[in-house]
Amino acid sequence: MNRTDRLYALVEEMRAVAPRPRSARWLADRFEVSVRTVERDISALQQSGVPIYAETGRRGGYCLDKARTLPPVNLTPTEAVAMAVALRQLEGTPFRESAGTALRKLVAAMQHDDALAADDMASRTYLLGEETVTPSIPRALADAVAARRVLRIGYGDRASASTVREIEPLGYVGTPSHWYLVGWCRLRDALRVFRTDRITAVSVTAEIPRHRVLRREDLDIPYGKVRQLSVR
Known part of the structure; x- marks a missing residue:
């Protein structure tokens, strides 16, 4: 069994018995590999966003959070590759890393033959031209709105003047060339928009800000037409 097949099989084995745990030794015997190989595979799955956690104790082992996983889905190989192509357009946005883990979760939940077909189709798909190198957005900024914590940032304006501010993250604005974090700026006591590539430092505080509504108006x-995103 190759590694791709084994990773898929590991997820399916743990999904079948969830929330009960499977020990590394049991999984190693089941798939005829070493315990160290199982531990590396589990780590790879965790890094790709699969909700696996370790349960300690004599009867412990690795558990899959069934409430946060998907049953096999009817995503076609072509749909999976279309999503992979679309993800290439997300470089430099707050959603690039999360989109990657979402795609891996979806592929892991596909029927096994469809997942293999998607992998084969992706290997036959090529993109022409130079890849644009876009600065990555720090995870603290990418998670800022969902985390609902006050951020302390260093920010350089267009004149290169630097300030330190505390902001309450409210949303994002994306343009073809830049992404912006929208937040309530405590220094200015007003709503402000911060270009992410001008944020020079960021730290997350423990403070939960009061609820504020961000409206299009x-x-x-x-300039330009503001369009609100929808996932429905």
């Missing part, structure tokens, strides 16, 4: 953007 609050974004005083003098």
Whole structure:
């Protein structure tokens, strides 16, 4: 069994018995590999976003959070590859890393033959031209709105003047060339938009800000049409 097949089989084995644990030794015997190989495979799955956690104790082992996993889905190989192509457009956005883990979760939940077909189709798909090198966004910024914590940032304006600010993250604005974090700036006591590549430092505080609503009309953007995103 190759590694791709084994990773898929590990997830299916733990999904079948969830929430009960499977020990590394049991899994190693089941798939005829070493315990160290199982531990590396589990680590790879965890890094790709599969919700596996370790349960300690004599009867412990690795558990899969069944409530946060998907049953086999009817995503076609072509749909999976279409999503992979679309992800290439997300470089430099707050959602690139999360989109990658979401795609891996979906592929892991596909029917096994379809997942293999998607992998084969992806290997036959090529993109022409130079790849644009876009600065990555720090994880603290990418998770800022969902985390709902006050951020302390260093920010350089267009004149290269630097300030330290505490902001309450409210949302994001994306353009073809840049991404911005929208937040309530405590230094200015007003709504402000911060270009992510001008944020020079970021730290997450323990403070939970009061709830604020971000409306389209609050974004005083003098150019272009503002469109609100929907996942439905």
